[in-house]
Amino acid sequence: AGAKIAVGDVITNFGGRLITSAPDLQAAVLAHNIGDVVDVRLTRGGAPVTVKVTLKSD
Numbered sequence: 187a188g189a190k191i192a193v194g195d196v197i198t199n200f201g202g203r204l205i206t207s208a209p210d211l212q213a214a215v216l217a218h219n220i221g222d223v224v225d226v227r228l229t230r231g232g233a234p235v236t237v238k239v240t241l242k243s244d
Contacts, residue, residue: 191226191237198234199227215241 191197197205200214201224218224222241227234 191228191239192230194230195235196229197226198229200224201226 197211199205200211201218201222203210203214203217205211205214218241220241220243224239224241225236226239227236229235
């Protein structure tokens with residue numbers, strides 16, 4: 187199992203797009219397709235972390 191986005195993580199970049207608000211994140215997600223693998227940069231416990239996520243339908 188790979189690293190996942192966890193409660194408390196702060197997403198700072200999604201697929202190369204700077205994220206500073208919830209609408210930024212929504213727009214970045216909508217710019218991709220189901221099945222895309224996206225690099226997500228986040229801050230976890232004060233440390234920068236990058237995880238790869240595969241977008242799935244809800």
